[in-house]
Amino acid sequence: MLRIDGRPVPRLFVEAGLEAGHAVPLADAQHHYLARVMRLKQGDAVALFNGRDGEWLAHLDGGGAVARRCLRDQGLEPDIWLVFAPMKKDRLRFLVEKATELGVSALVPAMTEHTSAPAPRIAKLRDWAIEAAEQCGRLSVPDCSAPQAMAAILETWDEARCLILCDETGGGKPAMAVFARGAQAPAALLVGPEGGFSGGERDLIGQVPVSVAVGLGPRILRAETAAVAALAYWQAAQGDARLNPAVARDIKDP
Amino acid sequence: MLRIDGRPVPRLFVEAGLEAGHAVPLADAQHHYLARVMRLKQGDAVALFNGRDGEWLAHLDGGGAVARRCLRDQGLEPDIWLVFAPMKKDRLRFLVEKATELGVSALVPAMTEHTSAPAPRIAKLRDWAIEAAEQCGRLSVPDCSAPQAMAAILETWDEARCLILCDETGGGKPAMAVFARGAQAPAALLVGPEGGFSGGERDLIGQVPVSVAVGLGPRILRAETAAVAALAYWQAAQGDARLNPAVARDIKDP
Numbered sequence: 001m002l003r004i005d006g007r008p009v010p011r012l013f014v015e016a017g018l019e020a021g022h023a024v025p026l027a028d029a030q031h032h033y034l035a036r037v038m039r040l041k042q043g044d045a046v047a048l049f050n051g052r053d054g055e056w057l058a059h060l061d062g063g064g065a066v067a068r069r070c071l072r073d074q075g076l077e078p079d080i081w082l083v084f085a086p087m088k089k090d091r092l093r094f095l096v097e098k099a100t101e102l103g104v105s106a107l108v109p110a111m112t113e114h115t116s117a118p119a120p121r122i123a124k125l126r127d128w129a130i131e132a133a134e135q136c137g138r139l140s141v142p143d144c145s146a147p148q149a150m151a152a153i154l155e156t157w158d159e160a161r162c163l164i165l166c167d168e169t170g171g172g173k174p175a176m177a178v179f180a181r182g183a184q185a186p187a188a189l190l191v192g193p194e195g196g197f198s199g200g201e202r203d204l205i206g207q208v209p210v211s212v213a214v215g216l217g218p219r220i221l222r223a224e225t226a227a228v229a230a231l232a233y234w235q236a237a238q239g240d241a242r243l244n245p246a247v248a249r250d251i252k253d254p
Numbered sequence: 255m256l257r258i259d260g261r262p263v264p265r266l267f268v269e270a271g272l273e274a275g276h277a278v279p280l281a282d283a284q285h286h287y288l289a290r291v292m293r294l295k296q297g298d299a300v301a302l303f304n305g306r307d308g309e310w311l312a313h314l315d316g317g318g319a320v321a322r323r324c325l326r327d328q329g330l331e332p333d334i335w336l337v338f339a340p341m342k343k344d345r346l347r348f349l350v351e352k353a354t355e356l357g358v359s360a361l362v363p364a365m366t367e368h369t370s371a372p373a374p375r376i377a378k379l380r381d382w383a384i385e386a387a388e389q390c391g392r393l394s395v396p397d398c399s400a401p402q403a404m405a406a407i408l409e410t411w412d413e414a415r416c417l418i419l420c421d422e423t424g425g426g427k428p429a430m431a432v433f434a435r436g437a438q439a440p441a442a443l444l445v446g447p448e449g450g451f452s453g454g455e456r457d458l459i460g461q462v463p464v465s466v467a468v469g470l471g472p473r474i475l476r477a478e479t480a481a482v483a484a485l486a487y488w489q490a491a492q493g494d495a496r497l498n499p500a501v502a503r504d505i506k507d508p
Contacts, residue, residue: 094348101479103471136473170501176490215499217357217489219390225355232486233495235471236430241487245469247424 002071002137003250004045004057010038011047011055011134013141018053018067025064034060045253047071051140057253071251074139078239079186081106081161083153084227085115085193092120093128095224099142100132102231103240106143108188110150114195119147137246150197154204162187163211166230168196168220172213175230179214179237189234191227256325256391257504258299258311264292265301265309265388267395272307272321279318288314299507301325305394311507325505328393332493333440335360335415337407338481339369339447346374347382349478353396354386356485357494360397362442364404368449373401391500404451408458416441417465420484422450422474426467429484433468433491443488445481 002009010033016024026034034040042060048067049055055072058065082104086092096107107129109120125144133141157163164187165172172178190205197205205211216229235241256263264287270278280288288294296314302321303309309326312319336358340346350361361383363374379398387395411417418441419426426432444459451459459465470483489495 090344097476098479098482101473101475102483103473136475138473167499168502170499172499174496174498176496217495218497218500219355219357219392220500221355221390222351225352228352228482229356229486229495232483233490236487236490241471241483242428242430243472244428245421245424245426246472246474248422 002047003248004047004253006250007045009045009047010034010040011049011137013130013134014048014050016050018048018050018056018058018070020067020069022067023061023064024048024058024067031063049139055139057251071249072139077105077138077140078103078235079105080231080234080239081108081186081188082227082231083108083110083163083188083190085110085112085150085191085223086117086120086147087194087223088117091222091224092117095227096125096128097132098224098228099231100129100138101136102228103138103235104142104231105140106145106188108145108153109147110153110190111147112150112193112201113198115193116195117193122146150201151204154201154208157208157210159208159210160186161210163205163208164189164230164234165205165211165213166191166216166226167213168192168226170215172215175214175216175233176237178212179234185238187234187238189227189230191223191230194223256301257502258301258507260504261299263299263301264288264294265303265391267384267388268302268304270304272302272304272310272312272324274321274323276321277315277318278302278312278321285317303393309393311505325503326393331359331392331394332357332489333359334485334488334493335362335440335442336481336485337362337364337417337442337444339364339366339404339445339477340371340374340401341448341477342371345476345478346371349481350379350382351386352478352482353485354383354392355390356482357392357489358396358485359394360399360442362399362407363401364407364444365401366404366447366455367452369447370449376400404455405458408455408462411462411464413462413464414440415464417459417462418443418484418488419459419465419467420445420470420480421467422446422480424469426469429468429470429487430491432466433488439492441488441492443481443484445477445484448477
């Protein structure tokens with residue numbers, strides 16, 4: 001949790017550019033949260049990020065805020081997508097929240113032949129991802145794409161991005177052994193539905209030249225657990241889990 | 255999912271011993287599930303495990319089942335505990351389910367000074383753990399201990415078990431770097447409440463000679479996310495995530 005002069009300070013994602021002295025409009029929901037829930041007043045401090053300009057200290061001013069100074073530069077983040085078959089609401093929300101906390105760069109819902117859950121609303125995925133990004137200190141929000149048919153995603157796959165199949169049939173080598181072999185970035189982790197991929201979908205995956213199958217250990221994981229575990233393994237071997245941990249920050253204002 | 259002659263077969267945890275030809279009583283809830291939900295009839299096949307005798311093929315017989323033959327030997331599992339500050343119900347259930355899927359050997363709820371959630375009922379934790387163990391193909395159910403005060407747990411800590419503090423203040427080295435240094439087994443992962451540990455609790459942790467602080471990467475994880483990520487990292491470096499994956503099984507009967 002970010003603190004300024006010892007007080008916890010809300011972190012908010014905004015669309016507007018962040019530059020010293022510039023006014024930043026806040027959404028009604030954000031304004032209501034700051035005023036009613038957090039009980040902040042005019043001139044109080046908040047932290048803002050937009051996925052482009054880093055993290056900024058800002059002060060509430062009218063219905064918005066004025067950016068004062070940059071607290072953290074944007075920097076690069078791991079380029080790791082999660083292509084997943086949507087599950088029912090609670091588990092889907094969990095997957096979006098946890099994948100965001102674990103640093104996923106894009107959430108790509110894929111409607112497979114064995115997917116029983118309805119196609120998720122992209123706005124809902126994005127709301128959950130923003131909330132998790134604000135809470136975990138990320139400087140970005142993962143891209144959320146509209147649900148597409150699995151076959152369509154595979155048929156147009158960009159071969160510059162390694163496709164890592166989390167193989168629920170046990171066909172793959174242990175994920176850590178594969179990830180340790182060298183860089184699979186940019187990459188995408190592919191997790192199927194509880195019912196598994198169809199034969200046709202498995203054929204299409206096999207036809208992607210940059211696809212590799214990995215296993216996630218000796219137990220059979222639920223789809224959302226597989227997604228979170230695969231992301232943790234990838235971050236551990238290839239991504240930013242090897243970086244020093246987040247440090248609790250207390251910033252002076254001004 | 256275990257299949258016998260191509261049909262998905264329920265896996266059930268039982269308390270009784272499993273031996274060829276022996277009758278195994280089933281709980282009313284199990285019997286109801288098999289008869290009403292799975293629509294199984296007398297003589298139909300189920301798979302049973304009790305955490306001691308491996309996995310057995312059994313046939314329904316009266317109100318119980320008769321064990322026929324051993325499908326998998328028990329074998330050893332990683333000895334990795336999770337000591338955690340309970341969170342509210344949905345996130346707690348998620349933690350128990352995911353930790354069980356990821357092979358935790360014991361769930362140890364610790365009531366910390368900053369824990370706001372109520373003490374969980376041990377029977378509820380165990381029900382969730384059993385359900386997850388049945389679903390993920392485990393041959394065991396994690397031990398679930400009654401909630402105790404964090405201080406009491408630390409003051410009586412067995413020094414034969416490494417205590418791995420998931421340090422939310424950023425004090426620790428990256429978990430994978432620490433785990434790669436060598437065996438920390440038997441071990442326990444310690445995850446505090448959202449509010450963090452109190453100063454007194456941190457002092458007690460520091461006084462445990464076998465304690466080591468680790469960091470879980472550059473983002474600030476929710477407590478249940480930290481627990482799942484730390485367990486995944488430990489399994490990846492020290493545990494059974496390096497083993498070959500579970501293979502979808504189809505067994506002939508007889």
